[in-house]
Amino acid sequence: MEKVTVIIPCYNAEGFIETAVRSALDQTIPAQVIVVDDCSSDGSFALLQAIATTEPRLTAVRQPQNGGPSAARNSALRLVKTDWVANLDADDYLLPDRLRAMVAHAEGRALDFVADDVIRVEPGQAPAEGIRVWKDELIGSVPMGLARFVQENLAKYSGPRREIGYLKPLMRTAFLREKNLFFREDMRLAEDYEFYARSLTLGARWEIIDPCGYIAVSMPESLSKAYPTSAIEKLVLADREFLKQPGLSRGERAAIGEHLHHTATDYAWRTMIDGVRTKNPALMMRALMQPPAVSGKVVLRMAKHLLRMPILPEVPEEARKPARETAGLGLT
Numbered sequence: 351m352e353k354v355t356v357i358i359p360c361y362n363a364e365g366f367i368e369t370a371v372r373s374a375l376d377q378t379i380p381a382q383v384i385v386v387d388d389c390s391s392d393g394s395f396a397l398l399q400a401i402a403t404t405e406p407r408l409t410a411v412r413q414p415q416n417g418g419p420s421a422a423r424n425s426a427l428r429l430v431k432t433d434w435v436a437n438l439d440a441d442d443y444l445l446p447d448r449l450r451a452m453v454a455h456a457e458g459r460a461l462d463f464v465a466d467d468v469i470r471v472e473p474g475q476a477p478a479e480g481i482r483v484w485k486d487e488l489i490g491s492v493p494m495g496l497a498r499f500v501q502e503n504l505a506k507y508s509g510p511r512r513e514i515g516y517l518k519p520l521m522r523t524a525f526l527r528e529k530n531l532f533f534r535e536d537m538r539l540a541e542d543y544e545f546y547a548r549s550l551t552l553g554a555r556w557e558i559i560d561p562c563g564y565i566a567v568s569m570p571e572s573l574s575k576a577y578p579t580s581a582i583e584k585l586v587l588a589d590r591e592f593l594k595q596p597g598l599s600r601g602e603r604a605a606i607g608e609h610l611h612h613t614a615t616d617y618a619w620r621t622m623i624d625g626v627r628t629k630n631p632a633l634m635m636r637a638l639m640q641p642p643a644v645s646g647k648v649v650l651r652m653a654k655h656l657l658r659m660p661i662l663p664e665v666p667e668e669a670r671k672p673a674r675e676t677a678g679l680g681l682t
Contacts, residue, residue: 352407354434354449354520355382359422363440364392366567368401373443375407379450384429385440386422387412420533420541427532430523437518437542438564445477445563445679452520452562459491462554463546465519466562469673477565478674478681484514484558486671488678494556496547496598500605503543504612505665515543518564525554537588539581544588551595561677579620585613614640615647622648 356374360367367385374383387395387410398410409429413422423437434453438444448466456464467489471480484502494502494514501507502514525531529552533545550556589610593603618637625633638645654661674681 352380352382352432353453354379354436355384355430355432355523356436356438356444356449357423357426357430358383358385358438358440359388359419359426360385360390360394360398360440361388361416361419361422362390362392362394364390364394364397367394367440368397369443370438370440371398371401371408373445374438375405376446377444377449378447379453380407381449382407382409382430382432384409384411384426386425388418388422389413389416417535418538420535420537424532424535427526433523434520435523435526436520439518439566441569442518442564442566445565448563449520452559455491455557455559456520456522459557460555461557462522462525463519463549463556465494465514465517465556465558466564467558467560467677468517468564468566469561469677470566470568472568476681477563477677477679478672480565480673481670482561482673482676483516483566484508484512486676488560488676489558490560492558494550494558495602496550497601497605499547499550499556500602500609504609505663506608510663510665510667513543514558515540515546516566517542517546517558519546519556521549525549534588537581537584539577540585540588544585547592551592551598561673561679563679579617579624582613582617582620586610586617589613611643614644618644618648619651622652 358370371383371385374381385398387398395410395412402408402410411425413425427435434456436449452464452466467485468483469477469480470483471477499514508514531549531552533541537544589606592606593610618640621633622637625631625637637648651661
């Protein structure tokens with residue numbers, strides 16, 4: 351009996367979905383794989399059906415209509431029958447021993463979520479030449495509460511492009527069922543962050559460990575690199591909803607408030623850009639009609655732009671070490 355299921359949302363991924371699927375099927379412990387095709391217009395679903403004819407551990411289903419990655423993941427989650435479930439993006443892949451190591455750690459520590467630090471690579475780059483997302487040093491096992499999780503999604507604390515909302519944890523299926531925990535289908539940016547933070551508000555036992563072998567391929571067309579202003583607004587609203595929850599500690603409330611300030615500033619700035627590009631005074635006024643701390647940041651960014659000064663990143667990015675030096679996986 352398999353202990354873990356890997357769920358993969360798929361949209362127009364014909365060029366790389368087989369690599370993701372094979373990496374999940376070829377783990378050192380048996381795994382179920384569920385791929386939900388989100389109405390691809392290429393040959394993705396036909397390819398998945400062909401693989402499934404010879405691989406009984408693969409289930410490939412197709413959404414009745416395009417609903418985005420959260421809807422596809424939720425459809426997959428409803429089909430999971432194993433004790434553990436893990437996300438995998440269609441353009442990423444796993445090293446062979448990842449799931450065994452993570453299941454052993456999670457069961458040994460009685461966790462609900464365990465996330466290993468991701469190794470990010472460029473297309474065609476070997477894992478050894480990639481970089482760790484969160485830390486450049488071995489961390490062992492780090493317990494993660496709500497306040498720290500939220501902070502580690504801010505460049506002020508984690509550094510630019512080190513946000514842990516990008517991690518892909520192994521999750522205890524019973525916890526998801528008990529808490530009725532699913533991804534928000536109205537969010538297409540930072541939906542992972544919102545889902546993980548919500549799990550922590552519900553009492554999930556979380557740890558982050560050193561890389562076990564999730565390889566994230568940095569694709570140029572990724573949604574996280576090109577998103578509409580409305581997507582940021584959804585994240586602002588999500589943070590405001592978190593702040594309404596009873597029982598938050600002072601530290602948790604402060605961390606979420608700081609994250610809200612950051613997202614609200616990004617939303618106001620993008621609204622200003624949209625207003626300038628479309629010559630829409632109402633949008634420009636909306637960007638400035640924010641709390642003073644937010645509108646002040648927008649004015650500062652405008653001044654930097656007019657003076658031809660760099661606007662972003664506000665926190666400088668540090669030099670990164672290659673994964674072969676930092677991952678602890680024996681990469682060469």
